Amino acid sequence: MKKLLAVFMAVMALNVNAFAATEVNVVVDKTPVEQKGVIVDNRTLVPVRGVFEKMGYTAEYDAETKTATLKKGSDVLKFTAGENYFTYNDKKIETEVPQQIIEGRFMLPLRAIGEAAGLSVVWDSNSKTVIMTNIAEVNNVSTDSKEDIKKYLDGYSQIVKYMASFDELASNMYMITSDNAEGKLPELISELTIVRSDLEKAKNVHNSLAVPPSLTQLHNLCGQSLNKLEELCDILNSLFNGKLSNDDAKGKISEILEQSKALNTQISSAVNSIK
Numbered sequence: 001m002k003k004l005l006a007v008f009m010a011v012m013a014l015n016v017n018a019f020a021a022t023e024v025n026v027v028v029d030k031t032p033v034e035q036k037g038v039i040v041d042n043r044t045l046v047p048v049r050g051v052f053e054k055m056g057y058t059a060e061y062d063a064e065t066k067t068a069t070l071k072k073g074s075d076v077l078k079f080t081a082g083e084n085y086f087t088y089n090d091k092k093i094e095t096e097v098p099q100q101i102i103e104g105r106f107m108l109p110l111r112a113i114g115e116a117a118g119l120s121v122v123w124d125s126n127s128k129t130v131i132m133t134n135i136a137e138v139n140n141v142s143t144d145s146k147e148d149i150k151k152y153l154d155g156y157s158q159i160v161k162y163m164a165s166f167d168e169l170a171s172n173m174y175m176i177t178s179d180n181a182e183g184k185l186p187e188l189i190s191e192l193t194i195v196r197s198d199l200e201k202a203k204n205v206h207n208s209l210a211v212p213p214s215l216t217q218l219h220n221l222c223g224q225s226l227n228k229l230e231e232l233c234d235i236l237n238s239l240f241n242g243k244l245s246n247d248d249a250k251g252k253i254s255e256i257l258e259q260s261k262a263l264n265t266q267i268s269s270a271v272n273s274i275k
Helices: 003-017 046-055 110-117 146-162 166-172 183-206 213-240 248-270
Strands: 023-028 039-040 045-046 056-061 065-074 073-079 085-088 091-094 098-100 107-109 119-124 129-134
Touching: 003 073, 023 045, 023 046, 039 098, 045 046, 045 110, 045 248, 046 065, 046 107, 107 110, 110 119, 110 129, 110 146, 146 166, 146 183, 146 213, 166 183, 183 213, 213 248
Parallel strands: 023 129
Antiparallel strands: 023 039, 039 045, 045 107, 056 065, 065 073, 073 085, 085 091, 098 107, 119 129
């Protein structure tokens, strides 16, 4: 049990680091944006002013109301810090997380800014760069039917539901302390069995899906993510069975978590870019 506690505490430490803000580069129509974007709590936020000014918008900021107003011709967008929505020509558009001001930069969730600006979004994990391109200028516009895309995304949603058991396992890892380890770890071992079962179901769904060409990247990334999760399950099983040392397990888990974090960021970008 003490061996398991040490490994899970290491996993907790790695996951805590994932919640720190990480700066990312932003490119709009092949032109770098001077202001950096950030990743906070696995959410990518990009600078409103930097992105829209590259697209020809003028920006104004009201410090009293913390509202940014961007104008281009007859189009007017308004963003207010702390709100879960913005307006486009008086139409209210909700966002996944509130708009934020970080180090003096007005930041908006990547998905929302892509929708508002009509931009296709691609994530380059090697250079940690968000590449945003005007959809009207993208040459390889998808010819997939909406019905084919919907069928695939329905299957993808099923995969996400199956993997909810892993989220529960990961969440319970955070609950381990030196005082409750003896009681908690057997529960985690039981949950790992459930995760393995759900993982097999998720892989079966993944392998059975008809993949529209425009969603090939998402499908491949999803497959890689499932494989990483299977590797993690194998490592934990080896640890439980005494076939893997504490230090070896920590090193392998650390490596897989870093790889999985990068994959999840790419998956988010792939999902955000679906038109």
